[in-house]
Structures are given as C-alpha cells and as structure tokens.
Amino acid sequence: MPKVLNRRARIWVGGIALIALGAVGCSESGKGDAAASAKPLPAVTVTVTATATETATPAPAPTVTETKTVKVPGPTVTTTVTKAAASSRSGGGSSGGGTKTTSTCSIRSNAGNCYSAGQFCRNSDHGAVTTTASGARIKCVASGSSWRWSYS
Incomplete structure (x- = not known):
C-alpha cells in the first residue's frame, strides 16, 4: 500500500x-508577437486646475476720540501776605507795623502757594499759564517725561 503523505x-x-x-x-509570455508588444499604449493626461x-x-x-480738558486760568486772585516785624530778631523795642506783599498768581498749588519756575505741574495744569509770586509769567510745559513750570 502506498504511503500517504501527511498534510504538511x-x-x-x-x-x-x-x-x-x-x-x-512567465518564460512563455515573453515569446509573444513582437508587433503586438510594440503597439503604443494610449496616454492618459490628467490636468487639474485649482x-x-x-x-x-x-x-x-x-473711531478713537481723545478728549483733553485744559483748565483755563480763571480770574486773577490777589492775596495779601503779612510778614511779622523784624522786632523779634533785633531785640529792639520798636514795634514796626509789618510789611505787606501782594502777589497775582492765578493758579496755586494744593498747599495754596504760588508756583515758581522748575516745579512740577499737576495734570490739570498742562498747558496753563500763570505768574509766580514775584509776577513773572510761567507756563506748564512738557520737559522730558514730566511737566514743569517754565518761564514763557
């Protein structure tokens, strides 16, 4: 009896x-008609335009609108400053009346004093004009990165 092969x-x-x-x-397929293999195949051209x-x-x-309020100098304010007599310094017995000084600064500091050139200006005083205690005209102008009172 012939031997039966296993599955493997x-x-x-x-x-x-x-x-x-x-x-x-495969070896037989290369021996075909030479004319049939030389026939040009149709060319497919795909053009895509995007x-x-x-x-x-x-x-x-x-629209950005910047509004800047500039305080216009108001009426001239006249103040009277009375200085004490020099009798306390000299030790003399004369009792002088006292000296009166009148200033006409229209813009005053928060302490109530007249500004002088070189001092810093408040934001509300930018561009404003006033006078010093001696009557010299000063204006609040930009000086570098700050605003200062300057002679005008």
Missing part, C-alpha cells in the same frame, strides 16, 4: 508545483 508534506509539494508552473508561464480666491474685507475699526 502535501502543502510543500503543492507549493513547489505552483512555483514551477509560474516559472514556465483656483482659490479669498478677498478679506476688514471690519471697520472703532
């Missing part, structure tokens, strides 16, 4: 047979 052996034999048939078929157009219209920007 049968798969090997079948695989080798398929490889042998494929090798024979056009993308985007028009961006910016939204209107908000």
Whole structure:
C-alpha cells in the first residue's frame, strides 16, 4: 500500500508545483508577437486646475476720540501776605507795623502757594499759564517725561 503523505508534506509539494508552473508561464509570455508588444499604449493626461480666491474685507475699526480738558486760568486772585516785624530778631523795642506783599498768581498749588519756575505741574495744569509770586509769567510745559513750570 502506498504511503500517504501527511498534510504538511502535501502543502510543500503543492507549493513547489505552483512555483514551477509560474516559472514556465512567465518564460512563455515573453515569446509573444513582437508587433503586438510594440503597439503604443494610449496616454492618459490628467490636468487639474485649482483656483482659490479669498478677498478679506476688514471690519471697520472703532473711531478713537481723545478728549483733553485744559483748565483755563480763571480770574486773577490777589492775596495779601503779612510778614511779622523784624522786632523779634533785633531785640529792639520798636514795634514796626509789618510789611505787606501782594502777589497775582492765578493758579496755586494744593498747599495754596504760588508756583515758581522748575516745579512740577499737576495734570490739570498742562498747558496753563500763570505768574509766580514775584509776577513773572510761567507756563506748564512738557520737559522730558514730566511737566514743569517754565518761564514763557
């Protein structure tokens, strides 16, 4: 009785047979008609055109309006400063009346004093004009990164 091959052996034999048939078929396919193989194949040309157009219209920007309030110098304020008599310094018995000084500064500091050139200006005084205690005209102007009173 012939010996029956097990399953693994049968798969090997079948695989080798398929490889042998494929090798024979490939060698025969190259021996065909030379005219048939020289025939040009139809060429396929694909042209793709993509056009993308985007028009961006910016939204209107908000209008910025800066309002600056400049304090206009008001009426001239006249102050009377009375200085004490010099009798306390000299030790003499004369009792002098006292000296009166009149100043006409229209803008005063928070302490109530007249400004002088070189001092810092308040924000509300930017661009304003006034006088010093001696009557010299000064204006609040930008000086570097700050605002100062300057002779005008």
